[in-house]
Amino acid sequence: MAAFIIEGGHRLHGEIHPQGAKNEALQVICASLLSSEEVRLRNVPNILDVNNLLQLLRDMGVEVTRHCPGDYTLRAAQVDLNYLHSAAFLDRCSRLRGSVLLLGPLLARFGRAVIAKPGGDKIGRRRLDTHFCGFQKLGATFSHDEEKGTYEICADRLTGSYMLLDEASVTGTANIIMAAVLAEGTTTIYNAACEPYVQQLCHLLNAMGAQISGIASNLLTIVGVRQLHKAEHTILPDMIEIGSFIGMAALCGDGITIKNVSFGDLGMIPDAFARLGITIERHGDDLYIPHHAHYEIESFIDGSFMTLADAPWPGLTPDLLSVFIVVASQAKGTVLIHQKMFESRLFFVDKLIEMGAQIILCDPHRAVVVGHDHQIKLRGRRMVSPDIRAGIALLIAALSAEGNSRIENVEQIDRGYENIEERLTALGAKIVREP
Numbered sequence: 196m197a198a199f200i201i202e203g204g205h206r207l208h209g210e211i212h213p214q215g216a217k218n219e220a221l222q223v224i225c226a227s228l229l230s231s232e233e234v235r236l237r238n239v240p241n242i243l244d245v246n247n248l249l250q251l252l253r254d255m256g257v258e259v260t261r262h263c264p265g266d267y268t269l270r271a272a273q274v275d276l277n278y279l280h281s282a283a284f285l286d287r288c289s290r291l292r293g294s295v296l297l298l299g300p301l302l303a304r305f306g307r308a309v310i311a312k313p314g315g316d317k318i319g320r321r322r323l324d325t326h327f328c329g330f331q332k333l334g335a336t337f338s339h340d341e342e343k344g345t346y347e348i349c350a351d352r353l354t355g356s357y358m359l360l361d362e363a364s365v366t367g368t369a370n371i372i373m374a375a376v377l378a379e380g381t382t383t384i385y386n387a388a389c390e391p392y393v394q395q396l397c398h399l400l401n402a403m404g405a406q407i408s409g410i411a412s413n414l415l416t417i418v419g420v421r422q423l424h425k426a427e428h429t430i431l432p433d434m435i436e437i438g439s440f441i442g443m444a445a446l447c448g449d450g451i452t453i454k455n456v457s458f459g460d461l462g463m464i465p466d467a468f469a470r471l472g473i474t475i476e477r478h479g480d481d482l483y484i485p486h487h488a489h490y491e492i493e494s495f496i497d498g499s500f501m502t503l504a505d506a507p508w509p510g511l512t513p514d515l516l517s518v519f520i521v522v523a524s525q526a527k528g529t530v531l532i533h534q535k536m537f538e539s540r541l542f543f544v545d546k547l548i549e550m551g552a553q554i555i556l557c558d559p560h561r562a563v564v565v566g567h568d569h570q571i572k573l574r575g576r577r578m579v580s581p582d583i584r585a586g587i588a589l590l591i592a593a594l595s596a597e598g599n600s601r602i603e604n605v606e607q608i609d610r611g612y613e614n615i616e617e618r619l620t621a622l623g624a625k626i627v628r629e630p
Contacts, residue, residue, distance in 0.1 A: 222366075405417070522591075579604050
């Protein structure tokens, strides 16, 4: 495992450009399997999860051409379906959460798909029922081999259907959309996820010849077509990385500009930081976060202390709650962080408590953060990154702490953040990667 050695206490200053959105990239890369023609994708992030998915598609027989950094053309003219049953394919799937997004396209175009239980973050139960229930509504049959740990889905023909999803799962919605675009007849998906990245997937599919309406709502109507054709698509900037940079700038910045953020696609993220007392100045499509000597958490109108809770879009994304906890640790005031979607994501706070943060972990879903108002500095510690989002939160804490910190297992951070130590070093951070 690689590690970061961080010398804390250095103020950061300058400009930083967000990478392309990880979650959107995983979806649109898999969507290329729906056509035998070329699909060109721009602003593809150079991160571990995306690179592993691209290599998985190469191994399946997809032609992957890299024109320049972030610019790829994918052509799935000859997909090796026999490879899907190989030990190499199943092993790679088991280490890549995004591999679950292969199911919908493979089922729609080839009538069958198989994957191993997907890997990824260790943040608690992440069930796949929504995916498979949706496929079954379209007429597919599902089997699970517990001994091998594989999931297989088959259909001679997919037929459009009405379905009410039991949860607004982002990957579940994306998978069902990709299966439905080639089904016979009309599919209606109610309680669909409507995150910007799902919207972007729908826009790409429509550019490829699909007929999807209701985009940006939780009620999608998909009229199946016989085949899809070539298209081009540009991936949005990653709103989770933008939120991470806002938190970093608030805690240890001396004036940081985040460039080209696609502000209209950030949802509640700027407002949530404002509730923690963080000032964000919008200059066109750039955000400027000034130096914060102090910032105070707002209270509700009745005087009760603030609560930040995750919710499906347009609610607050769960992927930034770890960052909010770190930012709140140096604010003036108290906030309750309520992580509803995942039951293990808050367990990383014991590392922050060891660094000097005042946090009460009420249960696996709730943590009360009592801000220090910069009166007590965090102290450098040795830590291990359990997942992508906790990893970046620990990195932010280490940058603001007194003394040196060591974060191990930074491959977890690499899964979601492109060349993070180089980009932060350019702002004045002191980070060394130890192999």
